[in-house]
Amino acid sequence: MDGCSIHKTILECYCLDGIPYLCGYCIAKIQGGFQVWSIGDASVKKKELLSNVLKELSASKSETENRIRSLKTPTEKIQYKADGLSKKFIVVFQKMRKHIEDLETKVLSEIARQVEEAVAIYRDEIRELETKRDELSRKMAAIEDLYTLTDPVTGLQRPGDYGHGNNQRSAGDCSTAACDLDEGSISEVLHTGIAELVVIARSGLFMVEKSDILLDEDTAGNNLEVEDDKKSFYWVNRYQSTPKTPQRFKDHQVLSTTSFSTGRHFWMVETSKCGNWRFGMSYASMTRKGFRSYIGCNDKSWGLCKWNNQYSAMHACKETLLPDKLTCQRFGVYLDYEAGELSFYELCDPIRHLHTFSATFTEPLHAIFRLWLDSYGGAWMTLKSME
Structure with missing residues (x-):
C-alpha cells in the first residue's frame, strides 16, 4: 500500500467504515459518524484481534490434535489386534492346508489300497484263466493237426487229450463284497479328517x-x-x-x-x-x-x-x-x-x-x-x- 489512490498522498488513518485507508485530504472531506484510527492504533488493534483469533485457532487445533490422538489410540489397538489375529489365522490356515493335503493323501492311499486288493483277486483269476487258455490253444492245435491228416491210420494211431475244459471259472464268479471298493471305509477316513479339520479351524476361531x-x-x-x-x-x-x-x-x-x-x-x-x-x-x-x-x-x-x-x-x-x-x-x-x-x-x-x-x-x-x-x-x- 504506497499511498492514497485518489490524492496520491501518504496514508495517515484507518477508517472502520467505508474506505479503510485515508490520507489527510480524505479525512477533511468525510462527514462525521465515521470511526477513524491512526494507522499505528489501527495496526495495534488489528494485531490484538489477530492474536485473539490465533489463540482461538490454536486452542481449536490443540483440541483437534487431542481428538486425533484419542481416535488413533483405539485404531492402533484395533490394528495391533488385527495384525496379531492375522498372524494367528495364517498359522491356522497353514495347518488346515497341511491337514487337507495329508487328508487327500490318506483318502487316495485308501482308494489305491482297496483297488490293489480288489484287483489282486481278479489278477490271480486272470493268470489262472490265461494258463487255461494257453492249454486249450495247445489242445486245439493238436486236434487241428490230426484233423488235417490225410492218412486215416496215422490219425487213429496218434494219442490225444480231447478234454473240453468246461470246468473253468468265470471271471465274474468273485463276490461283489470281495471285489468291489468299500466306499464306507473311504468315507470314514474322509469324515474323520474333516472332523479334525473342524477342530483346527475352531481353535483358530476362538484363539x-x-x-x-x-x-x-x-x-x-x-x-x-x-x-x-x-x-x-x-x-x-x-x-x-x-x-x-x-x-x-x-x-x-x-x-x-x-x-x-x-x-x-x-x-x-x-x-x-x-x-x-x-x-x-x-x-x-x-x-x-x-x-x-x-x-x-x-x-x-x-x-x-x-x-x-x-x-x-x-x-x-x-x-x-x-x-x-x-x-x-x-x-x-x-x-x-x-x-x-x-x-x-x-x-x-x-x-x-x-x-x-x-x-x-x-x-x-x-x-x-x-x-x-x-x-x-x-x-x-x-x-x-x-x-
Whole structure:
C-alpha cells in the first residue's frame, strides 16, 4: 500500500467504515459518524484481534490434535489386534492346508489300497484263466493237426487229450463284497479328517488357551459315578455311600477341579440322548444344597439346560428359552473371562450359536454339570478339551 489512490498522498488513518485507508485530504472531506484510527492504533488493534483469533485457532487445533490422538489410540489397538489375529489365522490356515493335503493323501492311499486288493483277486483269476487258455490253444492245435491228416491210420494211431475244459471259472464268479471298493471305509477316513479339520479351524476361531478340564469327584452328588479318567460321568440309579463333606453337592451335580480366572477357553461336552441335564460355569463359593444350588438358580452360576426336550439358558433364576430344537448331543462352551462373556454352541453341521451370557466375573470359574434320570433310561456326559 504506497499511498492514497485518489490524492496520491501518504496514508495517515484507518477508517472502520467505508474506505479503510485515508490520507489527510480524505479525512477533511468525510462527514462525521465515521470511526477513524491512526494507522499505528489501527495496526495495534488489528494485531490484538489477530492474536485473539490465533489463540482461538490454536486452542481449536490443540483440541483437534487431542481428538486425533484419542481416535488413533483405539485404531492402533484395533490394528495391533488385527495384525496379531492375522498372524494367528495364517498359522491356522497353514495347518488346515497341511491337514487337507495329508487328508487327500490318506483318502487316495485308501482308494489305491482297496483297488490293489480288489484287483489282486481278479489278477490271480486272470493268470489262472490265461494258463487255461494257453492249454486249450495247445489242445486245439493238436486236434487241428490230426484233423488235417490225410492218412486215416496215422490219425487213429496218434494219442490225444480231447478234454473240453468246461470246468473253468468265470471271471465274474468273485463276490461283489470281495471285489468291489468299500466306499464306507473311504468315507470314514474322509469324515474323520474333516472332523479334525473342524477342530483346527475352531481353535483358530476362538484363539483359546490350552486347558484340560477334569472332574472333582469329591464334589459329585451321590447319584453320579465319575469315571477314572475324570472326564466322563453317568447317572446311577442307587444311592452311593460317599463321604459327606462341605464340598459335595447334595444333589446330582459335580464341579471341575480346573478353574479359570483369566484368558479365553473353549471346551466341549457330549451328552446322552436320554436324561435331563444342565452344564455351564460357576463359582466354587455357590451353595451345595437346596434349590439355590442348581445350575442357573443363583447369581453364581450360568448354564445351558435341557428339561423334557425343552432347552434354555439360565442365570439367577432367569430362564431364556431357546426357540429351536437341538439336533445333536455335542456342545461347546467358550469363556472370555476378561470380556465377561460365556457362550454356548451346538457343534453340529453347521456349528450354531445358542446363547451368550454377559457378566463381570469376580471369582475363578469352574465348569459345572448336573445330570439326572428320566423315564427313558440312563444318562451320561463326556468332557473334551481343545487340543
